[in-house]
Amino acid sequence: MNRLVEEYDVAVVGAGHAGCEAALACARLGLNTIMFTVSVDSIALMPCNPNIGGTSKGHLVREIDALGGEMGKNIDKTFIQSKMLNVSKGPAVHSLRAQADKQEYTRQMRRTLENTENLTIRQAEVTEIMAEDNRVTGVKTYSGAEYHTKAVVLCTGTYLKARCIYGDVSNYTGPNGLQAANYLTDSLKKLGIEMYRFKTGTPARIDRRSIDFSKMEEQKGDERVVPFSFSTDPEDVQIDQVSCWLTYTNEKTHEIIRENLDRSPLFSGMIEGTGPRYCPSIEDKVVKFADKNRHQVFIEPEGLSTNEMYIGGMSSSLPEDVQYAMYRSVPGLENAKIVRNAYAIEYDCINARQLYPTLEFKNIKGLFSGGQFNGSSGYEEAAAQGLIAGINASMEILGKEMLILDRSEAYIGVLIDDLVTKENHEPYRMMTSRAEYRLLLRQDNADLRLREKGYQVGLVTKEQYDYVLWKKKVIAEEAERMEHVHVGAVPEVQQLLEKYESTPLKNGISLADLIRRPELTYDILAPLDKKRPDLPEDVREQVNINIKYDGYIKRQLKQVEGFKKLETKKLPEDLDYNEISGLRIEAKQKLNEYRPVSIGQASRIAGVSPADISVLLVYMESYRRHR
Amino acid sequence: MADTIAAAATAMTASGIGIIRMSGPDSRKIAGKIYRSKGGKKKIEEVSTHTIHYGFICDGDEVIDEVLVMVMDGPRSYTGEDTVEIDCHGGVLAMKRVLETVIKYGARPAEPGEFTKRAFLNGRIDLSQAEAVIDIINAKNEYALKSSVSQLRGNIQRAVKNIREGIIYQIAFIESALDDPEHISIDGYGETLKEEVKKQKKAVQKLLDTVREGKLLKEGIKTVIVGKPNAGKSSLLNLLVGEERAIVTEIAGTTRDILEETIVLSGISLRMIDTAGIRNTEDVVEKIGVGKAIEHAKDADLVLYVVDSSVPLDENDEEIIQLVKEKKAVVILNKTDLDQVVFEQELREKTGQPVVPISAKEEQGIDDLEQQIKDMFFDGELSFNDEIYITNLRHKTALEEAKKSLELVEDSIEMQMPEDFYSIDLMNAYEALGSIIGEAVGEDLVNEIFSKFCTGK
Known part of the structure; x- marks a missing residue:
């Protein structure tokens, strides 16, 4: 038989946000890596919203960067507007969001990939995962070519048996009319992998020249831009920014939608997939929140070299003619010309509880997966998983310890734990409310939390790691010093307090106590602090936060202590829970099905009670003593 | 630990x-x-x-x-x-x-079995005892779970649920605004929240007052009165309770609902449960009562079996006698004022339990019954149900924790902390209250956000 056969260490299937991070991580860790895509022109494509970051997603990007991933660097080079959200709230919920120039983003990522050593890019559709004795051996493409590998990372996004739908029109294609992957699902099912079918959607793109911006509110970027990447020089991101625009739907819009609901494929039953609740289509919003007489619509540029504008807030799968009527009822869009229709997309993904928190399949060694394929949604969620899957595929091949971030260490930890531990029936989106220790998981301290892990893995340089070590030391010293520098009720102090409408002093007080006042900060008090060292901005910010919120931070640290106890109690992979007398039947079933890695993870599985956890603790103790 | x-x-x-x-x-x-x-x-x-x-x-x-x-x-x-x-x-x-x-x-x-668990985990109990340890944990948990859920008074359960609903709504509002600041604004929300928290704190306090009076869970020795219809169960209960609670008529099968009353005999509290008479019946309403009676009697600490001494024993009595044999029980031979066809000796032999003759109508023999129960208690045959009591204590601790968390929210508002700090302590209060009614947090918050607030692109 004449066919192409090649050998690699790792094959990454897909070149979206997950695939890019996975491939880069493997190649950078020295593994001979091949990345497959159905179209090289669609590398790091942003088929939906033209931005990176946002609440909690911004945290993910920061964490990816701290671990040595690429997304933060790529958006810093290609953004056209940037905003820190929630600045009036506490530091834990500050979130960075940048508008991307979509084409530039893609081009820049492709440039990085193409210039990475050990990385091969191949345009081909992977149709089969090869495995022997529950161990992956490689992939096969549509042409029959075989690529023998030690590990495979699946990052197929929304392409598996993808179908795009609006009105009664449906196309068996991936996003933007790209070729769908129609064979891989069957190969996965043969390997015993359980599949789900999810759905998501995107709004129309409208020609900028047909929009009347005078009827909309302008939304500008921040005056001083903060970069995503810890290694980007802040001066490099102070660019001329473009604006977004805000307008609203109205009763007329809603009436058009209501009158045509019967023509929606959602209501006709043509769409079977489960859609996300957090990202409802405009028809969903109108039906579900009938008492709201208007919804916000954000008009966002898709890039500097295109006239296409993204109509945020109005994703839809209504027929083309209804879409026209609906968009044109919105102020400023009266003469709108649609470049691309809004559509819903259905695709195959997996039930992620088949994965370990390392993102490796429990039943197939060497097979990893990340991104929308795992049932998540969003570019950032995808990239985060791609990075972890790539790292762990590499760790396995290199014989090193795999990387699992727990819920107290990173949003990435929360994301993956939720995906692999909880019942998930819709595309999963990161939210700050999902992170129970969010005061500790701030976007401003992602480097302090994760640089060390990135260094251990091998994606962070010694120099970057040393900086973090120095930073931690200086922060601790300076925070301590603030507790011991006292000021008295002298005119200089009182004048400064008066300036910031802060209660004047009656007695002496430490600078730390002054920082704890809501209206004051570490920086404001600089004139009163004669011996203050000259510290960089990122260090000063940490000193301020650590002092201001220390009561709350300490409380969360204490909670984490309790959490860690169960998390560090590992459960053996081959444990047969049916053998443990005393577990309730439901718990036995769930534990056998999920195969948690720790008693902590077991405690989060629905159907496992605190009494079952006690039983597990006792059982594991006797198991330990037996050995 | x-x-x-x-x-x-x-x-x-x-x-x-x-x-x-x-x-x-x-x-x-x-x-x-x-x-x-x-x-x-x-x-x-x-x-x-x-x-x-x-x-x-x-x-x-x-x-x-x-x-x-x-x-x-x-x-x-x-x-x-x-x-x-x-x-x-x-x-x-x-x-x-x-x-x-x-x-x-x-x-x-x-927690149930926690001392034993700690002893084992710290190597103080021999490995061969591991299964016994698991059994203890399970048995105690099952009991505590049963008592905490089934014994929780309906109105208390409702009150806890109401407070929790109020709290999760507030958290969901704050969180959806934090998650989607461009759609939902919570600037200046502190003032509104302050009022809400005050209200919830008051409701928690009210529950705490209830616990102080020992009413959150029903404590006491669970005592079930059984006997076939018209044997005089309700009359006996009324006598012991001292007021007309159950409906007493001459028609068999008129005590349809399960009535409950706590009585104190020389410092021993008995939780008396009156049930519909045990008899084979086609009447649907009564059938439910009978089923419940057997169920209640099965997990009672003490069974009082009332026998009408003026009518012969029948198959209904046989069924009850089978049940009574296995339990701590006192057989009460009622209606001694009438002509007797059932006698003390016969019942003592059949059931293996002490028999006390009384006449509920003439109010005779009640003192003997009280003495019999007291003897059983002091001999250690009956004991105070401390699992229920300790569950009560756990509930009280949980309520206090919820109250403290709400106070911390008030402090945060007072100190002008940013809004995201409020939800931390609100969540703690929500969790603490959930432990009372046996509900974990799970996906509550995310569900509440999506169902109540319109967020997202």
């Missing part, structure tokens, strides 16, 4: 002494706060390990009980942790008060 737990180590019966046990790193510290020696100088924190100290347990200036305190530092203790045991006067009241004081000063009511 980071925290210190407490529970009664002996049954809460009317025995001479009772032992309250604490285990965990703060055992000595907590004991130190409530112990006073006769001279007032001795400090529990400073005494040598494995020593016994005479003195008093005090809550501030109030003396709770005269006690012996035993200090045993880990690892040479039952659990392997620092342990303090307080030998107090026996009996429900004294033991309760000492345990409550220990908890007030920082110990946490132990």
Whole structure:
């Protein structure tokens, strides 16, 4: 038989946000890596919203960067507007969001990939995962070519048996009319992998020249831009920014939608997939929140070299003619010309509880997966998983310890734990409310939390790691010093307090106590602090936060202590829970099905009670003593 | 194990002494706060390990009980942790008060089987006992779960649910605004929230007042009166309770609902459950009552079997006798004022239980019945259900935690902390309340956000 056969260490299937991070991580860790895509022109494509970051997603990007991933660097080079959200709230919920120039983003990522050593890019559709004795051996493409590998990372996004739908029109294609992957699902099912079918959607793109911006509110970027990447020089991101625009739907819009609901494929039953609740289509919003007489619509540029504008807030799968009527009822869009229709997309993904928190399949060694394929949604969620899957595929091949971030260490930890531990029936989106220790998981301290892990893995340089070590030391010293520098009720102090409408002093007080006042900060008090060292901005910010919120931070640290106890109690992979007398039947079933890695993870599985956890603790103790 | 737990180590019966046990790193510290020696100088924190100290347990200036305190530092203790045991006067009241004081000063009511669990995990119980340990944990958990859910009064359950609903709504609003600041604004929300929190705190306080009166869970020896229709069950209950509660008529099968009343006999509280008469019936309403009666009798601590001495025993009685044989029970031979066809001797032989003849109508023999129950209690055959009692204590601790968390929210608002700090303590309150009605948080918040607030692109 004449066919192409090649050998690699790792094959990454897909070149979206997950695939890019996975491939880069493997190649950078020295593994001979091949990345497959159905179209090289669609590398790091942003088929939906033209931005990176946002609440909690911004945290993910920061964490990816701290671990040595690429997304933060790529958006810093290609953004056209940037905003820190929630600045009036506490530091834990500050979130960075940048508008991307979509084409530039893609081009820049492709440039990085193409210039990475050990990385091969191949345009081909992977149709089969090869495995022997529950161990992956490689992939096969549509042409029959075989690529023998030690590990495979699946990052197929929304392409598996993808179908795009609006009105009664449906196309068996991936996003933007790209070729769908129609064979891989069957190969996965043969390997015993359980599949789900999810759905998501995107709004129309409208020609900028047909929009009347005078009827909309302008939304500008921040005056001083903060970069995503810890290694980007802040001066490099102070660019001329473009604006977004805000307008609203109205009763007329809603009436058009209501009158045509019967023509929606959602209501006709043509769409079977489960859609996300957090990202409802405009028809969903109108039906579900009938008492709201208007919804916000954000008009966002898709890039500097295109006239296409993204109509945020109005994703839809209504027929083309209804879409026209609906968009044109919105102020400023009266003469709108649609470049691309809004559509819903259905695709195959997996039930992620088949994965370990390392993102490796429990039943197939060497097979990893990340991104929308795992049932998540969003570019950032995808990239985060791609990075972890790539790292762990590499760790396995290199014989090193795999990387699992727990819920107290990173949003990435929360994301993956939720995906692999909880019942998930819709595309999963990161939210700050999902992170129970969010005061500790701030976007401003992602480097302090994760640089060390990135260094251990091998994606962070010694120099970057040393900086973090120095930073931690200086922060601790300076925070301590603030507790011991006292000021008295002298005119200089009182004048400064008066300036910031802060209660004047009656007695002496430490600078730390002054920082704890809501209206004051570490920086404001600089004139009163004669011996203050000259510290960089990122260090000063940490000193301020650590002092201001220390009561709350300490409380969360204490909670984490309790959490860690169960998390560090590992459960053996081959444990047969049916053998443990005393577990309730439901718990036995769930534990056998999920195969948690720790008693902590077991405690989060629905159907496992605190009494079952006690039983597990006792059982594991006797198991330990037996050995 | 980071925290210190407490529970009664002996049954809460009317025995001479009772032992309250604490285990965990703060055992000595907590004991130190409530112990006073006769001279007032001795400090529990400073005494040598494995020593016994005479003195008093005090809550501030109030003396709770005269006690012996035993200090045993880990690892040479039952659990392997620092342990303090307080030998107090026996009996429900004294033991309760000492345990409550220990908890007030920082110990946490132990989870079911937790002492045994800790002892095992710390290597103090032999490996061969592992399964027995698991059995203890399971049995106690099952009992606690049953008591905490089924014994929780309906109105309390509703009240807890209402408060939780109010709280989760507030969290969801704050969180959806944090998650989607461009769609939902919470600027200046502190003032509104302050009012809400005040309201919720008041509701929690009301529940706490209820616990103080011991009404959150139904404590006492669960006592079920059984007997076929018209044997005089309701009349007996009325006599014991002292007022007309059950409907008493001459027509068989008129006590349809399960009635419940707590009575106190010389300090022993009996939770009396009257049921519809056990008889084979086609009547649907009555059938439910009969089913419930058997069910209640099966897990009762004490069964009072009322027999009408004026009519012969039938198959209904046979069924009840089978049940009664296996239980702690007293057979009550009623209607001794009428011509008797059933006799004491016969019943004693059939059931193997003590028989007390009475006439509910003439109010005769009631004293003998009371004496019989008292004897059983003091002989240790019947005991106070301390699992329910400790569940009550756990609930109280949870309510106090919820209240404290709500106060922390008020502090955060007062201190003008950013809004995201509010939801941290609101969530703690929500979780604490959930533990009372046996509900974990799970996906509650995310579901609430999506169902109540329109977010997203």
